[in-house]
Every structure is written in structure tokens, then in C-alpha cells.
Amino acid sequence: MTSARPKIDFDSKIPNNVDLAGDRKLQRALERWQPNFLDWWADMGPAVDTKDVYLRTAVDVGRDGWAHFDHVPMNEYRWGVFLSEHDPDRRIAFGEHKGEPVWQEVPGEYRADLQRLIVIQGDTEPASVEQQRFLGATAPSLYDMRNLFQVNVEEGRHLWAMVYLLHAYFGRAGREEADQLLARNSGSDDSPRILGAFNEETPDWLSFYMFTYFTDRDGKYQLGTLKESGFDPLSRTCEFMLKEEAHHMFVGTTGIDRVVRRTAELMQDHDTEEVAGAGGIPLTMIQKYINFHYTVSLDLFGNESSTNAANYFTAGLKGRWQEERREDDHLLADDAGAVDAFKNGQVTHNEVPALLALNQDLRHEYINDCRTGLKRWNRILAKAGIDAELYLPHVGFNRQVGAFAGASITPAGKVVSESDWNARKDQWLPTEVDKTHVRSLMHPVLEPGKIASWIAPPSTGINDKPVDFEYVHFH
Amino acid sequence: MTVLEEPVNAVAEHADEAGAPPRVDFDTGPERYRHWRYTVDGETAWVYLDVAEDGGIVPGYELKLNSYDLGVDIELYDLTQRLRFSHPQVRSVVLTSGKDSNFCAGANIRMLAGSSHPWKVNFCKFTNETRNGIEDMTDAGQTWIAALNGTAAGGGYEMALACDQILLVDDRSSAVSLPEVPLLGVLPGTGGLTRVIDKRKVRKDRADVFATKSEGFGGRKAVEWKLVDEAVPRREWERVVAERAAAAAAASTRQADAQGIELPPLRRDETADTLTYDHVRVTIDRDARTATVVVAVPDSLTDDPAALHDQGAAHPLLAITRELDDAILRLRTNELEIGTWLLLTEGPVDAALAADRLIANHQDDWLVAETTRYLKRVFKRLDVTSRSLIALVEPGSCFAGPFLELALACDRQYMLEGTFEEDEDATLPSGAAAEDPATLVVTDAQFGTFPMGNGLTRLGSRFYGDDDALEAVREKQGEQLEGGDADDLGLVTDAPDDIDWTDEIRILLEERASLSPDALTGMEANHRFVGPETMETRIFGRLTAWQNWIFIRPNASGPEGALRKYGTGRKADFDQKRV
Ligand SMILES: [Fe+2]
Ligand SMILES: [Fe+2]
Secondary structure (H helix, E strand, O other): OEOOOOEEEOOOOOOOOOOOOOHHHHHHHHHHHHHHHHHHHHOOOOOOOEEEEEEEEEEEEEEOOOOOEEEOOOOHHHOOEEEOEEEEOEEOOOOOOOOOEEEEOOOOOHHHHHHHHHHHHHHHHHHHHHHOOOOOHHHHHHHHHHHHHHHHHHHHHHHHHHHHHHHHHOHHHEEEEHHHHHHHHOOOOOOOOOHEEEHHHOOOHHHHHHHHHEEEEEHHHHHHHHHHOEHHHHHHHHHHHHHHHHHHHHHHHHHHHHHHHHHHHHHHHHHOOHHHHHHOHHHHHHHHHHHHHHHHHHOOOOOOHHHHHHHHHHOOOOOOOOHHOOOOOOOOOOOOEEEEEEOOOOEEEEEHHHHHHHHHHHHHHHHHHHHHHHHHHHHHHHHHHOOOOOOOOOOOOOOOOOOOOOOEOOOOOOEHHHHHHHHHHHHHOOOHHHHHHHHOOOOOOOOOOOOOOOOOOOOOOOOOOOOOOOOOOOO | OOOOOOOOOOOOOOOOOOOOOOOOOOOHHHHHHOOOOEEOOOOOOEEEEEOOOOOOOOOOOOOHHEOHHHHHHHHHHHHHHHHOOOOOOOOOOEEEEOOOOOOOOOOHHHHHHHHHHHHHHHHHHHHHHHHHHHHHHHHHHEEEEEEEEEEEOHHHHEEEEEEEEEEEEOOOOOOOEOOHHHHHHHOOOOHHHHHHHHHOOHHHHHHHHHHHOOHHHHOHHHOOOOOOEEEEEHHHHHHHEEEHHHHHHHHHHOOOOOOOOOOOOOOEEEOOOEEEEOEEEEEOOOOEEEEEEEEEEOOOOOHHHHHHHHHHHOHHHHHHHHHHHHHHHHHHHHHHHHEEEEEEOOOOOOOOOOOHHHHHHHHHHHHHHHHHHHHHHHHHHHHHHOEEEEEEOOOOOOOEHHHHHHHOOOOOOEEOOOOOOHHOEEEEEOOOEOOOOOEEOOOOOOOOOOOOOOOOOHHOOOOOOOOHHHHHHHHOOOOOOOHHHHHHOOOOOOOOHHHHHHHHHHHHHHHHHHHOOHHHHHHHHHOOOOOOHHHHHHHHHHHHHHHHEEEEEEEOOOOOOOHHHHOOOOOOOOOOOOO
């Protein structure tokens, strides 16, 4: 198998490894879009005024040294277009086109579907930047502020990645969609973002960690299925995005680590679970945030049984998580699967053709992955000698989409009456009081190496820099 | 239709979906006719239907009782063309039978029973078009008289209905009839039902009686019910027919001293995937299921009618019309899976505008008028073609005047805004520089010269109910409109620039190719014919749609259906549910 490392052009206006310079038309189109992106970034991007930030910038797609770290003014960040390495022998791994060479152009037959998939993915990228716009003002440390901005610029780059595909492969309709990606805004009444979770606010840093842990993880799974796509440019784009996405989840995982660690410390120091008074976030409150962000993210996977997902699979547009490692016929035409169901007040399963169960399949993979975080956090608690555990709520709890939408199911998985559920929901989901408390803790800490009271410091810095490194410079 | 003695189940399924359908050739000429002959006697042409029983276009049936198939119809079409172009002095045409026994028993039932659905549909469409062409000649002063010297049944009577007058011999046994419903479980679907009420103005209850009475009516009753114009006793037959022909000729305003032109066989190079004529080129892409049809207008085309007479069939306007006609028929009949046609033109806009002036200023010249009428019919063929039609307007094209109708007949029009920047230095085969952007020119040709079957112009259909838009276009008459203007005026679907063009068109075509061919056919036919109904749209729309539905129903074409059971001595076993 040969593999070609695409040449990186870092000197042009738009850094890229897709030979933009050789495609005058596309270059012109993207250069036309670039000022609109910069305007959007100025209006909707991070609101904190900084001189420069210690950021990594993608400069290559190879195994080693794909990123470069330096202090850069945020608005001079070099958002580029990078696709992972090209495998000229790659073949479609699933569906009715299985075994055929992957497509380098959009097959007209699937234009509408592919465009839709890319638009939905693309819409989430800038949405999270918008949701996190004001967080910088209350960063618990310069280290965290830097991480926030790193996630933000990379979500911006992910938007570029999707816009590149729309411009390069979808003609005028694609360009119009690319414009719309900047015109919709998170939480807007008139033109909200497409998916519900991306219109929720991220008002505090606990929410930010939860978002990067749970919601970015949904992104990981969506990208993972698109990485399998028979449309090769999409596949290669997503493969590289996944590399960046890993850092976002790292921010979430370690962020929650540190909150839990600090809470455990306070619990031991004050010998109480009620650490709120001591400037911490009680475990019960952390659990409520988990409950909320986890269930909102579960909704992003769509209906348990989905003909869209089946069509995407059969057409070769969107595979399963780690499609090629699975040992079946990759056609699923005759297989059966079980999906969650809620019938006659009972949590149960439905037998459906395997093709219709793909959303459930992906959600299942996601849930297993989410469990790893819970294990980490419980280990921290156990080490601190605290006899309490965090958990993932039942899949049917607090769902707005799919089989459990509207069902009254407790985090433990018990079906209760609607009035019962409503009466107890304040025990399970963040209340105004909880949110006010968390918000009350959000004070910026701008001195290098210092950290807010409610969170533990990180164990190491970024790129081998010390924790007290000056990750952000101000004017 | 033919009454057969042999059982139908012996019929070879000559055009069955399983096997390759036969390729149909539309080339013919009087010296090659097997089923027709004609003589021209002064102002009258005598046309005899004399079908060779063993002359079916495909094997598997005998054309008994002057019944016809596509091959018979192809000759009839050729014959009508020759009467127009080679015998312009002919003012009346007597259509009669060369057999003693009957006039015509209609479409051959064994042929129909053994045909695939697409074959039946194409056959009927072509038949309809030829009959409409005969009706076109009414306005042109060439009166067709059906002289039914024996029984005219089914399609035989439908052929007579396309004529201006119908004379029936009154011999106490000859009759006109439409036995399709009672005998075959299908419709008299090539205009019969429609013309009886629309053209002959037969009262609807009588039409109902007539169309369910297999033996039909003859003599006085046929006259009384307006099914024929006259019932003529046998002994007076020849005299009366001659008198009617002479009277029709006398009433004609057709130019008396017109000198006809020859219609030599078309020059056509064929390969598996191309048809190349002098001016029209067709290239088939089988993977993409598209055909690209390029109409090249040479700069030798002038507005001088004398050139048309001098050059005759070699004159570019007439040649293009014939070639396009032939290409449409071949693609339609022989390339069923080529679902999208891309229509392009190339050549100087000035040449297209010369053709426009020739047409606009010389309708008093019989040959110009005849050529115009022919072009009108060819555009109408496009209108009823069950393919997705897409016009691509690129630099070097000449969608101007009459040639703009080609684009307007399409379901969509795409026009390049600006030029292909990468070939700025290139020179197109037409000699035009590629640096000039594509233009469209609207002329009088868009405002009445080439009406559609619905009686509206293509522009009128396009802007139906939007007079302001139509007026805005009218104000730009004669101007060379570039992509942006054409788009603003609504003359094109989209005007992508160089950046988008290739991808936009590729994706459009691939997307189109992925849609259901049946749904596309239905959708396109509905969109093309907006507004008022005419007899023509009712025949191509309502009657044909019903007929085609009935054709695929088990009650007609199923193993127990009437088409299959006819002639077996056994009755059809109908599914009695009314749908
Ligand atoms: Fe992202
Ligand atoms: Fe992310």
C-alpha cells in the first residue's frame, strides 16, 4: 500500500495541504469566504481581549510533529485546510458499493445526502465557539483559558474543514450552505443552530468541561462514522479532525478530574459533603451536571431506529464506528438488531433489521466510551477515601429525542409517573440554585500558576511547559 | 384492429424486456415502400394503403387485413413529408385502401400483444405525431380526404379521423368502428376517443355507444352520428371521391406553380455511441445515461429564400430540421435507457438570426413556410419526449431566434456566465472566439411562430400567469443577452460561472440519473404543458396516460388479459375492481 503525504502549503493566505494554489477557482471561492469568517470570529468568537495565546497550529498531518506551538494573536491564527494522508488504494468498506474505489468526487446521486451530513457536522463547529464566547472572562487559570481558546480556534478550523468540502465539491449550493453556517447562531431566536444541544448555553466552566467531555465526544463518534465514508475527501477531513478533537476531550476529562479532585480535598478538609460553603462544587451538583450533559448528548444520536442512517450506510456515505475492524459482511442486509424501546410504560427492546439500528449501535459505542471517564473520577474519589460514586444515568432518563422522549424515567432506570418525575427532577438536574452557586464561583484568575478555589491545578502544563507558564499574554 | 384466427399465444415476444429491442431505422423512401404507394395527378395525390402481410418491422406476426405496425407508420410519415416538400402543388390528398376487402383494420393486435410496454408507447407516440402532422396540413392548404372503400376499424378509423373529411362507401357492410374497448380491453388510444368528440363533435352518449359497439356503424347512421361526412353508394364512389378531391383542391390557396425539392436520404455516420449528421451530432455516454445533442449552425446560413430553393434539402435550416427529427426519433426509440439529453448549439449567432429573418420575412414562400411548419413539428416532438431535456448554453453557442426554442423546450436551461477562463485563447470549432461569453437572443420566433401543443408559445408556457415577466423579455427582443441578464429575465434556470459550471452540471446529471425514470417522465410531462388544454394535449396527455396505464394493467396485458386472450377463443378473465 502506498500512501502519499500531501504537500503542505503554509505560505499562502489559507494554509493547506490540498493544493489550493493549483485550484484557482476553489482558492478564489475560499478567499471570498475568509473575510466573512473573520468577521464572524470577531463578533462571535472569544470575547476576552488578549494580546496573544500559546496555541498549537496544525502544520502537517503526519504521525509526528503535526502541530506547532507558539504565542499567537488570536485573530491572526492560521486556520487552514488539512486532510489526512491520501491512500490511493482505499476502497469503500461497507454498503452496496463495498469494494469499489472510494469516490474523489461527490456522486450526484448522493449530493443532497452528503451535503446534509456535512452541513450538520459543520453547524456544530462554530456553534460551540458561540456557546463558549464569554467563558474566557471567568477562566480559573491561564492554563484553562489557553485550553478554552485552543478548543475555540480548532472548532473554527473544523468549520474551515467543512466549508472546504462544501466549496470544493458542492458548487453554488455548497457555497450558499457555507454562508449559512455563519448566519445561524447558537441560541438565536430567528436562526438557531441545527441541533438542540448546540443552542444550550455554556454559562460556566463546569458546563464547559462537561460539554467537552460529553458533547465533543458525540462529535468524535460522528466524525468516526464519517471517517468511514466512501466520499474520500470527507473521510480524510474527518480523520484529521479526530486528531484535534482528542485534545478537546482531554480538556473535558482532565477538567472534570480536577473539579472532582478539588471537591474531594474540600470534603476531606472540612469533613463534609457540603463543600459549597467552602467554595467548592458538591458531588451531588457534579452528578446533576453529568446527568444533564450526558442526556442532552445522547439525544444527538437521533432516533433509535432510523431509515436515514440505514440509507447513509447502504449508500456508503456514513459507516459504523470502526467499520473496518468489525467482523461481519458490512452489508447488514439480512441481519437483525435490537433497539431500545418504550412500550406500555416499560423499557424494552424492539427487533429491527440491523440497518435500521445503526444510531443505536453508535450510541452504544458512545455510552461505553463515556463510562471510562466515570471510572477515572471514581478512582480519584476512592483514592481520597471518599465513599461515594459518580455514575451515568439510565439511557432513558431526561430524553427529548427517540424512543424515550417524554418518558418519565429516573436516573436509576425506574419508570415513574410524570408528576413524580417532575417532583423529583431537582434532585437529578441542575436547578437555578445549583447554577447560581456554580456561577458564583466563576472568578477569573489571571496570575500565572494560580488557580481558582473550586478546581485543582493541572498535573502538567502544555507542550512540556510548566503549569505556571504564561499561556496567555494581555495588552 | 385485426380480427385474427390464429391464437395469440403463438406470438414471439419480439421486444420483450428480456431481449434487446430491435433497433428501428426511420430511413425510407417511395422506392422502398412496402405498404404504401401514391400517385400525383395534378393537384390531387392518391395515397393507397396496401400492407404487405409479410412486411412486419419485426418477425412474429403477419400484417393481415391491412393492419399496421411501426414500419407501416414510418412509411406513412415519410410519405406525408414528400407530399409537403416534393409535391407542393398537391392541394388535396385522397387516403384510401389498395385492398378490395377493407380499408384498414388498425394496429396489428398480435404485434401489440407481443410487444413490450416501451415499444407500444413509442409506437403510439409516433403514430400520434404523424397524425398531428397530417392535421397541420389543413392550414397549409393540403386537404386530406379519407376515402374509406371498406371497413375502417380501430386504428384504421383513427387514421381517417386525422383527415379533414371522411367518406365511407355505403355497401351495407362497410363500417367505421372503434372495437378496442369491447374486444381488446384497451382504448382507441392514438387519438380515436378524443377526435370523435373533439373534432367530429359526436355527442358523448353516442360516442359511448359507438366505442363499445365492436362492429361500429356504417351508412346513414354513421353520417347521422357525424362519424363520417358522407356515405357514398358503391356505384358513385369513384366519381364522388374525385369530386370531393377536386373541390378541396379548388378551395386551396396553395401556390400553384411551386417546384418541389427532393428529400434524399440523410447522410449519417453511426457508431455504437454516436450519430453524426452534417450539422447535428449525438454522443451517448452509457455510464452516465446521457446523450449530448449538438446542433451546429453553419455561417453559410443566410436569410435569402432563393438559397433554400437552390439548395433544397442541403440548405442548413432544412437539413438541421431533418437531422434533428431523425436523431430524436432514433434516440427515443432505440435508446430507452439514455434518460437525459443535453441540448447544445454551436455556430455564429448571426447565422441563427439569419434563419430567424428567413422565417419571419418569407412565410409567403411555400418552402420557407413548409420548413417552418416542419421545424414546429420537430420542436413539438421534443415537447412530448419522455426524457429529461437540459439545455447547456456555452460560449460559441447560438441559441437565437428559432434555435432558442430548442433551449426553451428543455426542462432546464443552464447558461455559463462569462467565459471558460482556462480556454480564453482557444478558438471554438465554430470559429467563434471562446473569449466571447454565451448569449441568447429572443426574437419573434418566441412569440407565435412555434406554438406548443397547448396553443401557447414556449415562452408563454414558461411565464404562464406572469405577463410582466413575459413583457420584460419582449422588451429585450433582438438583444444579445448574457448569462446574468438571461438569468434575471428568467430565461435560464441558472447561470453558473466558470468556477461552478463543471461541477454544477456533473452533479445535476448524476442526481437526475438517480431518480425514478417513471416519476421523471410524469413530472416533466406535467410541467411542460401548462395552461389550456387542446385536442393535441388531450391526446398526448389524458388519452395517452390512460392508455399507457391500461396497457400495463393485468386486465389488458396480463396472461388472462384481453389483449392476450384475444383470438384464442377464450374470454379474458377480468379483475372486476374499478380503480
Ligand atoms: Fe470540532
Ligand atoms: Fe471539538
